[in-house]
Amino acid sequence: MLEKVEEIKAEALKQLDGIDSVKDLESWRIYYLGKKSPLTQILRGLAALSIEERKTVGAAANRVKALLENSSAEKAKSLREVQLAAEAKEATFDISLPGRPWPVGHLHPITQTMEEMCDIFVSMGFQIVTGPDIEWDYYNFEALNIPAEHPARDTMSTSWVDTREGERQQLLRTHTTSVTARTLEKMEPPIRAIEPGRIYRYEASDATHVPMFHQIDGIAVDTGITMADLKGTLYEFSRRFFGEDRKVRFRVDYFPFVEPGVEMAIECIACHGSGCHLCSNSGWLEILGAGMTHPNVLRRGGIDPEVYTSFAFGIGVERPHMLRYGVDDIRLYFANDLRFLRQF
């Protein structure tokens, strides 16, 4: 029996020596070290032997098995090295072939812009609140100091919901300032809220008009809030959204729900203030409207204007994106052509 073990060993090592591929090594391994290998058969047949023989043959077989396992591992290692050395010399592997495609998705540019804008205000302690797209006249107009027949209504052509006879009139909100009116009713000072959302205008589409677009309104209410805080907050927004060096201008403007009223403009992105087609030669681009919340609006929201002061602002979402990337037609955002959307 011992001779047989030695024979197996000699034959196995001899064969192993001649092996030069991983595949052949695997066949060798299965033959000499697998469940049906000659060594296994010898070990299984030990029971038929005398105790003496059992000891010597068993020990010898196990020794050879261990030796073969080691040798096979050695062989595997050397084969890998040979293979690596061959691969290192390989000249035909073309790294310029395209990679296997993984689909790449994008958020819509307006979602990206809204998230970016909201993140800036959230970092300044504003919390995001939302309100309905379809609104009562009250929250869109009346509560904001815009009674029926007010000329400010003409600047916001309104789409009305087809309600039944006798039902209260509903409209598609013309600004997210409607959410400000709701926020003032719902929340107690101190308040810092931003209100992103869709807004609607009854207007025909062209390169600068679409019937639906996006806006973010904001409101801060507490004792001791001033126009200086309004300027600081909006300046910080501009600094982070439009960049450190972008000059900002605050001028007087009129919105019925604020007094004093403010318009913020940034230095023209295209001409840096020297005047061009984009800024109608003014050097400035109007970005947002703002102001100190009108006492009438605070009072309607149940907040005492003698105790609290408040600022409010509203910024469009599409326009800043258009200015930043030179998009010249607002309809592109809602045409959803993948060749446009994929660029962002």
Place this chain on the structure above:
Amino acid sequence: MKVPLNWLKDYVDVTLPPAALAERLTLAGFEVGELEVIGGSWNHVIIGQITAVNPHPNADRLRLATVDLGQEQETVVCGAPNLNTGDKIAFARVGARLVNPYNGKTEELKPAKIRGVVSSGMICSEKELGISDSHEGIMVLSAEATIGISLSDYMGDVVMDLDITPNRPDCLSVIGIAREAAALSGQSPHIPEIKYEETATPIEERISIEIADPDLCPRYCASLITDVKITESPPWMQERLIACGQRPINNIVDITNYVMLEYGQPLHSFDYHRIRGRKIIVRRAAEGEDFTTLDETERKLTGNMLTIADGEGTVAIAGVMGGLNSEVTENTTAILLEAASFNAASIHYTSHHLGLTSEASMRFERGISAGMTIPALKHATQLIAELGGGKVAKGIIDVYPGKQEPAPFLLTPGEVERIVGIKVSLKKMTEALTALSFDCQADARQIRVTAPYWRSDIRQAVDLIEEVARVIGYEQIPTTMLSDPLPRQNPDPVLSLNRKSRHVLVGHGFQEVMTYTLTSLEMLTNLVPERTPPEPMPIRVANPMTAEQEYLRPNLRANLLATLAANRRHEDGGIRLFELGKIYLHRENDLPTEPDVLCGILCGTRVEKTWLGGNGSFDFYDVKGVVEALLQHLDVTADFQKSSDAGLHPTRQAAIVIEDNGMKVKLGLIGELHPKVADAFEIAETVCLFEINVTTLLPFATGHEMYQAIPRFPGTIRDLALVVDANVTHQRVLEIIQSYPLVSEVVLFDVYSGKQVSPGKKSLAYRLVYQSPTHTLTDEEVNKVQAQILNRLSGELGATLRG
């Protein structure tokens, strides 16, 4: 509002250069658009006088005009019909750049030989000079124009185009802007005094005026001028009107327009002799009354509209437009001039209901002050007397039932600081307000401020604070960050769920789209194979701009399919789209509900065709996989159950269902689009779709499972190839296998039906992982459980092991 600087200079000394003045006005709330320079291009155009007009030797329609240019004379060929000896005209020398009236292009004037006569220069029309579109004849200048000076010195100007906010109707006027310009540059405006003689019969004896509806007309003033001659207005007035964008008509109409632009108060002139019964009544229209306005259009009035009536009927729609029946014509000899104050909301209502806006209605609906009537009326009366040769009746009629004393407001430095954020001394506040003609009575602590009569916008003390801030300049206000305590944050959890869902889908290669929330009935009808209208009907917009945008979307599916179809025209390969947005569902006696819905679409090849090969088109199991992945990201466990959505393929669809305390909550659907619906959207391939109501999902997506220890003991892998009847679902097999706790993982790795199994059968191959949390399983333990599993599968589902 267009304001020519030369006109503005009548009332204020403009010391700033035009661009600097424009900037000051812009910062103070009066945005100046582009500055229009009149005459900026008039090089080589000088003023001349026609000294002789002779026939052209070779042409009947042309004449030879000799022009005195001061230093020299020129004779040029001219075809204009209005060549009159003695007229002052604009003469362009060779080299001038003029507008070619036939093509609108600017061209340089060259010497020309016209029908054999050399002509070196040209007498210009308004169109050639770029002043107006008029090219019927040459432009005739005022007789006072100086011969030989350049035209731009004579009538060159800078016109500011101002955007006047709706709260400042007083600034829809040259004087209004002059007051602002003065206050902003430290000057005082000088408004000319009005003087005229009243020589005719007192007005009270000629007409009576009654205000029947004083709620809509707080004040009505009138003057009467007789013996008037209707002619053209003088050139200086015409030039100013043209510069302001108005067309000259005749002296009376031009004067009323001129004074409106000057003072901001609309005026109306009636032909006195056409006023029947010698009386004017300001009253509401009769319901349904027909009335023909100046523009010869018949209008139907309602009982809410205010009219001006005479003894027999309506003669004007108050504040909006006059009537044809009392219009001033060339035969008019006596003018009844109206300057009134009307209720702003009423004028807005009337103008918008009639679809008729005018310069007058635009001013009235912004709420101009009743105090503005008299100065404007008097100046117009003076001008009619001067330029129309009329006699002014003694006195004016002033019916003023709505008279109110101006209410003073108290203003303290503390209140200004509370809003604006800077300390402003009483003195500085007083200076700022006084510059704007506010009356200020200051004591040690506060100022008592009364607004000038024209400031109808000053209604509260806070309005004065803006005035102070405006004059000081917003640039003087510092920038500070909010320093009040940070308010408590309670963000709506749906916002983060929306955000997370979007980001997960983008991570899975989906492109987000954003479609109009308004859609068409046709699109919604296309969503079912039978093309029946949606049930219930979606919410309709009462005034849709187009049929494409008439209904508020009750689902995202229609718009998304249209987006897919549109992109398919230029996009090969696989398309993965999603939208997350609101849908709108009717609710009785309340605003609609607006749940957030997520809808996604897969269409085309799973992997782009490349040198590495592709692997087939998207199908039901792709969309199911995406939804499973998404729900896993959101920590939501849901089942897929049979569903019957009419728009989807009858068998390849499933409802996404969550079991919640024994209740089944439907989150949405997955499936392949019904082929007929795909046809309706002109899509010729399989479209896979999912819809999830995020608002419904929200309560199930807020928690997170507790941590599970990583298994310490190795698992044992066993494969199990079963043959079952073709109608046995994977779900039923899975439920049995998973009921054994030692099975930690089940993977279905092959589904086969075909030659290798009997007809009506299919083979399902599973890989099972057996694992215990407490010890390494022995073969015997695994064998025992696997035998139990097989036993149940065979007993309950008739499953056999595949041989």
